[in-house]
Amino acid sequence: DADVTQTPRNRITKTGKRIMLECSQTKGHDRMYWYRQDPGLGLRLIYYSFDVKDINKGEISDGYSVSRQAQAKFSLSLESAIPNQTALYFCATSWGQNQPQHFGDGTRLSIL
């Protein structure tokens, strides 16, 4: 089983819909992250969480929200999806400051 699991793997939806992407991990890491990947732009940080009660905005948090339901679960929501949120979304975890991050396989999201 994967250490960092993202669901769904693919999602197509319409403008204005609310969408939730889920991430769960079995690595026991406290730190979790959400990124989006766009061609030619690399990965950009949306939100990150150092523990259940510590959630922080990344560089592109507008239009997104998150929930850290437990140490192992971190979900990303798009309250009202728009087409420019079409991207590949990744969840990642790490065990400490400046340590390598471990990535899930991503969710490919298309908003029509």
Add this chain to the structure above:
Amino acid sequence: AQSVTQLGSHVSVSEGALVLLRCNYSSSVPPYLFWYVQYPNQGLQLLLKYTSAATLVKGINGFEAEFKKSETSFHLTKPSAHMSDAAEYFCAVSVRSSGDKLTFGTGTRLAVRP
């Protein structure tokens, strides 16, 4: 704020040839540097990391990178390319003052010709 620049969005080499993927960083404090690889339909996988212990860092799959402070570079190399090395490679930087925030380069797609 820290940043990384990857020179060349696409690199093509012949099988058996040297692989050189370039990364330059910008940071006002000592950086932590990482190389990640992304295969199709997969997440990013750590290749290697620099954390100031040694300037030449060896990673998985025969890759290595050398930290050169004077050149603010952290280029990734492999002596002999394999077909299985075809993927996208990302350089990333973090610094203590930024906590855990990784800043990624825009990526280099490596193609390996038979």
